[in-house]
Amino acid sequence: MSDEFHRGSSDAPLDSDELSLPEKLPIIAMSGGTIIYPYMPPVPPFMPAYIQFAGRRAVAAVEAAMLTESRMVCLFQTSNVDEPTIEAMSPVGTLLYIAKYKREDDSALAFVQGRARVKLVELMDEAPYLQGAVEVLHDDGVVDVDTEALMRNAVNLFQRVVKLSSNMQDEIAAIATEIASPGRLADYIAAITDLKLEDKQILLETIDPKERLEKLNRFLNHELNVLELGNKIQTDAQAEISKGQREYFLREQLKAIQKELGEGDDQAEEIEEFRERIQEAQMPEAAEKAATKELDRLEKMNPAAAEYTVARTYLDWLVSLPWQKSTEDNLDISRAHKILDEDHYDLEKVKDRILEYLAVRRLKPDMKGPILCFVGPPGVGKTSLGRSIARALGRQFVRIALGGVRDEAEIRGHRRTYVGALPGRIIQQIRQAESNNPVFMLDEVDKLGADFRGDPSSALLEVLDPEQNNSFADHYLDVPFDLSRVMFITTANLLDPIPPALQDRMEVLELPGYTAEEKLYIARQYLIPRQMEQNGIDESRIEFDDASIMRVIREYTREAGVRNLERELGTICRKVARGVAEGNEGLTKISPEIISDFLGPFKFYSEVAERIGEIGVCTGLSWTAYGGEILFIEATAMSGEGKLTLTGQLGDVMKESAQAALSYIRTHAKEHGIPDSFFAKNDIHIHVPAGAIPKDGPSAGIAILTAITSLATKQSVVPRLGMTGEITLRGRVLAIGGLKEKLLAAKRAGLTTVVIPKRNEKDLVEVPEEVKKDLKFICVENAEEVLQVALEKCRNGECEEPANPSTH
Secondary structure (H helix, E strand, O other): OOOOOEEOOOOOOOOHHHOOOOOOEEEEEEOOOOOOOOOOOOOOOOOOEEEEEEOHHHHHHHHHHOOOOOEEEEEEEOOOOOOOOHHHEOOEEEEEEEEEEEEEOOEEEEEEEEEEEEEEEEEEEEOOEEEEEEEEEOOOOOOOHHHHHHHHHHHHHHHHHHHHOOOOOHHHHHHHOOOOOHHHHHHHHHHHOOOOHHHHHHHHHOOOHHHHHHHHHHHHHHHHHHHHHHHHHHHHHHHHHHHHHHHHHHHHHHHHHHHHHOOOOHHHHHHHHHHHHHHHHOOOHHHHHHHHHHHHHHHHOOOOOHHHHHHHHHHHHHHHOOOOOOOOOOOOHHHHHHHHHHHOOOOHHHHHHHHHHHHHHHHOOOOOOOEEEEEOOOOOOHHHHHHHHHHHHOOOEEEEEOOOOOOOHHHHOOOOOOOOOOOOHHHHHHHHHOOOOOEEEEEOHHHOOOEOOEOHHHHHHHHOOOOOHHHEEOOOOOOEEOOOOOEEEEEEOOOOOOOHHHHHOOEEEEOOOOOHHHHHHHHHHHHHHHHHHHOOOOOOOEEEOHHHHHHHHHHOOOOOOOHHHHHHHHHHHHHHHHHHHOOOOOOEEEOHHHHHHHHOOOOOOOOOHHHOOOEOEEEEEEEEOOEEEEEEEEEEEEEOOOOEEEEOOEOHHHHHHHHHHHHHHHHOOHHHOOOHHHHHOEEEEEEOOOOOOOEOOOOOHHHHHHHHHHHHHOOEEOOOEEEOOEEOOOOEEEOOOOHHHHHHHHHHHOOOEEEEEHHHHHHHHHOOHHHHHHOEEEEEOEHHHHHHHHEHHHHOOOOOOOOOOEEO
């Protein structure tokens, strides 16, 4: 190997116009690397290009060229073959001048200068290298306006490419502005720019300078777009890296400062705290796996990221839930009985059920919590009873109001994909209770709604099913939570609006309204002491007697519960408190005579006395969400064609009952001495007063029958008599619901006798003794028995007595 450079012929002409070529020249076929253009570089002093020629034939061609004025031809090989043919080589190449070269084993390091475009005419494969005959291609052209525009555009694009390229200096672009020849300008820019080898070869083979510039402009535009996009990507990446590095350095500095101040890394401490809380929470396997996975994600997050807060909140919910934390039940039955009696009067059925639960818990500690439903009118103590049960059991008490809830997510929670997502109210209250076995009250379950957001009552099916709620799935937590130890208590005013599937999952306990005597006792034992305490007065300032309390009950309230009663008693206490504040130091005795001074004129009075002796008027009994009520059925007749008119906001069922009653009495008109012409020539109008209040149900059937019969026979109804019962076309009297509430309403209204269906006789067991003492009950099976009892002439001996009505 020679370490010396061999110099070529120094007198070789430089301009292609002066070239005189021999018949044969050495040829080198190049399949990669670079393409040498003529006149590169374009200005003296010449700085030849450095080329490494590898292979035995290439070295032989270089050495042979050194013997023929240091000239050889370089052609681009279009296909990679060992023995190239003329078809495998590009037709246009470059005539090279070898300034010097150095032999290195099987390669030669040569410094070459492009002299001219040449076209391969003939290829000769003579050992040990390729030779060929070529002819010089001249590319001189006229510089017209189009060509000049192309040149300027190429220079402008080239300058922008140089500016965006990191491996080109500005001087390279400056040289381009000094080149006046369009062909040489195109060759210069093509040689410098990092174009594809195929594109460079296309430019080399393009002889016409104008056409070459057009192609060059297209290639430069593409290259410029690539560089601009690459530069943008690089800038964005660098900005992100710079931001990350800046945050990293700032965080490291913060760590150093905290270390100097004796403070720890907040994030690391928080992660470690979560890890400890996960261990302490004693979660089920699925929940612990989810929490650990989320903690691993949190540890890798930047605390400034928005997702960090979401993950942290989720973990906080998981570790805060009482997975295994319970309160111990107090199973002392006598103590529980005492507490229930202290807080509520009567309600024996509910109290017995709670005491039964405690008894079973003593025998079977792992029993599931009961699911109870308290149904009753407002003010009877359903909600406060739940608190009392929790106190008796020694459990936590939580409550949610379901009235007006229409979104299923209120029960099941939102999925974490939503912004601001939270668990449902079930899980929220369990967390607040800090135990997994609280007394959980779902208030007003009959007032749930449903819309496009889902049906909350359907979501409650899983919550209130003992067979399913041991794995309740909240959408936010996405892991099951055991609700089987929770004692669920729901409350409702009516059962009808509750879906049957939901009713089936609950044990229904009805809480009826109170009698006046019961209200008097409740006022004495509970309401008055509470109002005195709330208004800051004691027994030395105010004194109620029983007669004054009864007047408030009868003339200022009309309700099944005691909510309004407590409100009126509170008004009296506040007025007394005001008197004390104004200097009245004596004892105020509340007597019936001065009640109106505190509460104003009485609000309610009995219409029963005013209705005595009216023909076509009968007193019926109804049952609403607010307890029992009396209603008057009024019937009148006018000349017409036998039409029936019903008014008073009656529902479809009540209208059908009226039609059935009319059909029955028309069928049996002769038996009661009613002429056929009465119904044919008269229109019957039935009205139920309080027309603004909707009314429905079949239980007014016998009352409507009695009113129509009274009208047709001109017989008045027995005074202070009320009735309830459904009638059929055959005259049978069917059972009704809400008997106790209706009888309480009858007693409040001052009735003395009540006609009820024979089939409801068994329900009298639940009626308080003071009601039974003041009311006479007549149990009937058919319509004729009702009419014989109800109409005046029958009671005066003009009609036969009923065959065998039961009386109590």
